Amino acid sequence: MKEFTNGAEAIARAALDSGCTFFAGYPITPATPILLHMVEELPKVGGVAIQGEDEIASIGFCVGAAMTGARAMTATSGPGISLYSETIGLAIIGEVPLVIVDVQRLGPSTGGATTVAQGDTQFLRWGTGGGYPVIVLAPTNVPDCYNLTRRAFDLAERYRTPVFLATDKETVASSVTVPLNAYENFPVRERTLAPADNGTFTPYRYHPADSVPPMAHLGGPHMVRFTGSSHDERGYLSKNPRDVGALNAHLAAKIDAHADEIALVESDLQDGAETLVISYGLTARSAREAVRQVRATGTRVSMLTVYTLWPVPETAIRAALTGIRRVIVPELNLGQYRREIERVIGEQTEKITVTGVHRVDGELITPDEIIEALA
Amino acid sequence: MIETYINESTLPFPFCPGCGHTGILKALDTALVRLQIDPHDLVIVTDIGCQGLSDKFFDTNAFHGLHGRSVTYASGIKLANPDLHVITLIGDGGCGIGGHHLINAARRNIGVTVLVFNNLNFGMTGGEHSVTTPPDAITVTTRRGNLEQPLDICGTVAVNGAGFAARTTVFDKSLPDLIADAIRFDGFALVDIWELCTAYFAPTNQFKKQSIEDTLDQLGFPTGVIRERTDRPEYSRAYRAASADQVGQPTLAPHPIDPAYSSDLATRQSWVIAGAAGQRIGSAAVLLCQGAILSGLWATQHNDYPVTVKTGHSVADVILSPDPVLHLGISDPDVMVVLFPEGLAKERARIARLRPGATVYITADLLDQHPVETAARLVPLDLGATGQQKSYWALIALAAILRATGAYPVEAFRAAMEQSPYAEKNLAALDAADNRTIRVE
Numbered sequence: 001m002k003e004f005t006n007g008a009e010a011i012a013r014a015a016l017d018s019g020c021t022f023f024a025g026y027p028i029t030p031a032t033p034i035l036l037h038m039v040e041e042l043p044k045v046g047g048v049a050i051q052g053e054d055e056i057a058s059i060g061f062c063v064g065a066a067m068t069g070a071r072a073m074t075a076t077s078g079p080g081i082s083l084y085s086e087t088i089g090l091a092i093i094g095e096v097p098l099v100i101v102d103v104q105r106l107g108p109s110t111g112g113a114t115t116v117a118q119g120d121t122q123f124l125r126w127g128t129g130g131g132y133p134v135i136v137l138a139p140t141n142v143p144d145c146y147n148l149t150r151r152a153f154d155l156a157e158r159y160r161t162p163v164f165l166a167t168d169k170e171t172v173a174s175s176v177t178v179p180l181n182a183y184e185n186f187p188v189r190e191r192t193l194a195p196a197d198n199g200t201f202t203p204y205r206y207h208p209a210d211s212v213p214p215m216a217h218l219g220g221p222h223m224v225r226f227t228g229s230s231h232d233e234r235g236y237l238s239k240n241p242r243d244v245g246a247l248n249a250h251l252a253a254k255i256d257a258h259a260d261e262i263a264l265v266e267s268d269l270q271d272g273a274e275t276l277v278i279s280y281g282l283t284a285r286s287a288r289e290a291v292r293q294v295r296a297t298g299t300r301v302s303m304l305t306v307y308t309l310w311p312v313p314e315t316a317i318r319a320a321l322t323g324i325r326r327v328i329v330p331e332l333n334l335g336q337y338r339r340e341i342e343r344v345i346g347e348q349t350e351k352i353t354v355t356g357v358h359r360v361d362g363e364l365i366t367p368d369e370i371i372e373a374l375a
Numbered sequence: 376m377i378e379t380y381i382n383e384s385t386l387p388f389p390f391c392p393g394c395g396h397t398g399i400l401k402a403l404d405t406a407l408v409r410l411q412i413d414p415h416d417l418v419i420v421t422d423i424g425c426q427g428l429s430d431k432f433f434d435t436n437a438f439h440g441l442h443g444r445s446v447t448y449a450s451g452i453k454l455a456n457p458d459l460h461v462i463t464l465i466g467d468g469g470c471g472i473g474g475h476h477l478i479n480a481a482r483r484n485i486g487v488t489v490l491v492f493n494n495l496n497f498g499m500t501g502g503e504h505s506v507t508t509p510p511d512a513i514t515v516t517t518r519r520g521n522l523e524q525p526l527d528i529c530g531t532v533a534v535n536g537a538g539f540a541a542r543t544t545v546f547d548k549s550l551p552d553l554i555a556d557a558i559r560f561d562g563f564a565l566v567d568i569w570e571l572c573t574a575y576f577a578p579t580n581q582f583k584k585q586s587i588e589d590t591l592d593q594l595g596f597p598t599g600v601i602r603e604r605t606d607r608p609e610y611s612r613a614y615r616a617a618s619a620d621q622v623g624q625p626t627l628a629p630h631p632i633d634p635a636y637s638s639d640l641a642t643r644q645s646w647v648i649a650g651a652a653g654q655r656i657g658s659a660a661v662l663l664c665q666g667a668i669l670s671g672l673w674a675t676q677h678n679d680y681p682v683t684v685k686t687g688h689s690v691a692d693v694i695l696s697p698d699p700v701l702h703l704g705i706s707d708p709d710v711m712v713v714l715f716p717e718g719l720a721k722e723r724a725r726i727a728r729l730r731p732g733a734t735v736y737i738t739a740d741l742l743d744q745h746p747v748e749t750a751a752r753l754v755p756l757d758l759g760a761t762g763q764q765k766s767y768w769a770l771i772a773l774a775a776i777l778r779a780t781g782a783y784p785v786e787a788f789r790a791a792m793e794q795s796p797y798a799e800k801n802l803a804a805l806d807a808a809d810n811r812t813i814r815v816e
Contacts, residue, residue: 001631001632001633002631002632002668002673003629003630003631003632003668004630004632004661004664004665004668004674004676005629005630009627012627013626013627013628013629016626016627021455022451022454022455024451029682037627040627041626041627043618043621043622044621044622044623044624044625044626045622045626046622048454048455048611048614050454050614052447052479053475053476053478053479054475056444056447056476057444057447057450057475057476057479060440060441060444060447060448060450060451060476061447061448061450061451061454062451063440063447063448063451064420064438064447064448064449064450064451064452064453064454064455065451065452065454065455066451067438067448067452068451068452068455068456068459069455069456070455086441086444087441087444090440090441094440113682114679114680114681114682170677170703173677173678174675174676174677174678174703175661175664175675175676176674176675176676176700176703177664177668177672177673177674177675177699177700180629180631183629218418218436218438218452218456218459219415219416219418219436219456219458219459220415221415223414223415223434223435223436224436224437224438225430225436225437226437226438226439226440227430227437227438227439227440228439228440228441229439235437236431237428237431237439282703285701285702285703286701286702286704288701289701289702292701363704364702364703364704366702366704366706367701367702368706
C-alpha cells in the first residue's frame with residue numbers, strides 16, 4: 001500500500017507520533033505548511049500550537065514550554081534560524097530538549113523564498129555564539145522526514161539538547177509516492193526525570209562529564225532553577241573556573257563523546273570501488289540515481305549517505321574510505337560539507353582526491369552532473 | 376503559612392546602596408506572603424540586567440534567560456501549563472529590546488505578571504540610555520542630553536489589550552498591594568515601577584525621589600492602576616476553551632491508495648503542466664499522480680510558482696514511473712501541457728529545448744496568438760470549445776491526453792477525482808467536456 005504525500009505532512013505526523021505537545025512558529029516560506037499542520041493537529045491531542053509574533057518569540061515559547069514538560073518543536077527557514085540563533089544557545093546551556101526544523105531555501109538573506117538549497121549545513125552547526133555542538137539530521141526524502149523527525153525527538157530527549165532537522169523546500173513541498181512500510185515504528189523515549197521522592201534536586205549534576213542530567217519540570221515536585229548564565233550544578237550563576245569549565249566540557253562531551261552512537265549513515269559500498277560518492281539531504285537522491293546508472297555500465301562505485309550531518313559520523317566515513325582514491329561530494333551549496341570530508345580524509349595516509357559538485361542557482365543537481373564528475 | 380519566599384541564606388541582596396531593586400524585591404515578597412502561593416506553582420522569570428540577579432534569592436522555580444525575551448519564556452510556560460503563576464522581572468532595557476513581546480503578550484492577555492524595574496538607564500552595562508530615559512537626561516550615550524521621547528510602557532500595554540496595567544514608584548507604600556493585585560489578576564498584568572539607579576542615573580542627573588514625581592508629571596504619565604478590564608479571557612485558558620471540541624479527534628494519518636487499475640507504462644514519463652495561478656494546475660496534477668498510483672505506478676509532483684499568490688505562472692512537474700523515482704527534477708519532458716499565457720511565458724525555453732519525440736499539448740488560441748518554436752510535436756487543444764470554465768481546463772486536458780497516450784487508464788484518473796474535495800463539480804465539467812468530444816491525436 002502506498003500514499004501520495006509530502007515532507008511537511010510526514011514531519012507533522014512524526015511529531016504527533018513522538019508525543020509532541022507544543023509547537024510555536026512564525027510563517028515563512030517554505031516552512032509554513034508545518035505550522036499549519038501543527039495548528040490543526042495539536043489541539044486534538046490536548047497540545048498547544050501558536051503563531052508567535054516573530055521567530056524569537058516562537059522559539060522562546062518553545063523553551064519555556066519544554067521546561068514545563070512539553071515536547072516542543074518549531075519550524076522555520078534560514079532567515080528564521082538567524083533569528084533563533086541566540087535562543088539556540090540558551091537551549092544548549094539550559095539543556096532543553098527541542099526539535100528545530102529548518103526547511104532550507106536559497107540564501108543569503110531573503111534569497112529565493114520558493115527556491116531550493118542546502119546552504120545551512122555549516123550554519124546549523126555554528127549558528128550560535130560559543131561553538132558548542134548540536135545534533136543535525138538531514139532527510140533525503142519524505143519517509144526520512146518522518147523517520148528522522150521521530151529520531152530527532154528521541155535524541156533531543158536522550159541528550160537534552162536542540163536537534164535540527166535540515167530539510168529543504170523540495171523535500172517538504174513536493175509530493176511523492178511513499179510505500180507505507182517505509183515509515184519506521186519508533187518507540188517514544190520517556191523523558192528521564194529526577195525521582196519525585198529524592199528530597200533535594202540538583203538540576204545540573206552530571207558525573208561523568210558526558211552524562212546527561214535528569215530533568216525536573218516547572219510545576220512538578222521539585223523546585224527548578226533554569227539559567228542561560230554559566231552556572232554551578234545547582235543552577236546558580238557562577239564564575240568559578242572549576243564550575244564553568246566543567247559545565248562547558250560537559251556540554252561538548254555529552255554530544256561529541258557519543259558521536260558514534262548518534263551517527264546514522266547508509267553505506268552502499270562496492271568491493272573494489274575506488275570512487276566514493278558522499279551525499280546528504282535531497283541531493284543524495286540524485287547521487288543514488290547517478291550511482292545506479294554508473295553501476296549499470298559495469299563501473300564499480302560506492303555511495304555513502306550521511307543522515308547525521310552533526311556530529312560528523314567520522315568513524316563511518318573513515319570506514320567507507322577503505323580502498324578509495326577519489327571522493328565526490330555533491331551538495332546544493334559551494335562545498336560546505338566537503339570541508340568536513342576533507343578534514344576527515346586529512347587524517348588518512350593514502351592520497352585521496354575530493355571533488356565537489358555544486359549548484360547555488362536554485363536548480364537541483366542532476367544525476368547527469370554527478371555522472372560527469374564520476375567520469 | 377509561608378512567612379517569606381526569600382531564601383535568607385542567599386542574602387544580602389547584591390544591589391548598590393539606595394538602589395530601588397532591593398525595595399521592589401521586598402515588596403514582591405510581601406505580596407507573595409499575602410497570596411500564599413505554593414512555591415512549586417510559582418515561576419519567577421528574570422530578564423538580563425541587575426534585576427536578572429533576583430531569582431537566586433527566592434525559594435521558587437526560577438528561569439533566567441536572554442535579554443528582552445523573558446516574556447516569551449513566561450508565555451511559553453503559561454501556554455503549556457496554565458495552572459502556574461508566572462512572574463516576569465524585567466528592566467527598562469529589556470522592555471526596549473523586547474518591546475515587541477510585551478505588546479504581543481498584552482494583545483493576547485496571557486496570564487503573566489510583569490514587574491518592570493524601571494530605573495531609566497542601563498545599570499549593569501555602565502549607565503547607557505534606555506527607552507525610558509527622560510528628555511534631556513545625561514547618560515554615557517546621551518552626553519549632550521537625551522533627544523528621544525521616553526516610551527510609555529504602561530500606556531503601551533494598556534492600549535494594546537493588557538488586562539491590568541499600573542504605574543508607581545518604589546517609594547509607594549502600597550507597592551506590595553499593587554503587586555499582589557497584579558499577580559492575582561487572571562490575564563496579562565504589568566506594574567511599571569519607577570526607581571533610582573544610584574550607580575549612574577541618579578548621581579549623573581542629580582535625580583532624587585522628587586525628580587521621579589516631577590518627571591512623571593512633566594511627561595503626563597499617570598500613576599496608579601491605569602487599566603483594569605475583565606472582559607477579555609486569559610489566553611492560555613481561552614486557547615483551550617476554543618479548541619475543546621477538537622480534543623480526541625483523529626489526527627493526521629496516511630491516506631493509503633489501493634491500486635485498482637493497472638498501467639502498461641514500461642519506462643518513466645515526465646509531464647509538465649504549465650498554466651496560471653488560480654487555475655488549479657497544482658490540484659489537477661495531484662489528481663494525475665493519484666490516478667497513476669491507483670494504476671500501480673509511482674508518481675512525484677513538484678510545483679513551481681512565484682512568491683505572488685493569484686498572479687503569475689503555476690507549473691507542475693510530474694513524473695509517472697513503473698519504478699520508484701529518485702531524482703525529482705525534469706530536464707527533458709515527454710509531455711508538456713501548456714494552457715495559459717503565463718505558463719507559456721515561463722516554459723518557452725524548455726519547450727524550445729524539447730527533443731522531437733516529445734509532445735506539447737497547447738491551447739489552440741494560445742498557439743494562434745503566440746507561435747512556438749520547438750522540435751517536439753505540437754498538438755492544439757480546443758479547450759474553449761468545451762464551454763467549461765478555465766479552472767477546469769487542466770483536468771479536461773489531462774483526461775484527454777491520458778486517453779490519447781494510454782499512460783494509464785483514464786478511469787483511474789476519474790476514480791482519483793471521485794475521492795477529491797470537489798468531486799461532483801470536477802466530474803460534471805469533465806463529462807460536459809467529453810460530450811463535446813475534445814479530440815487529441
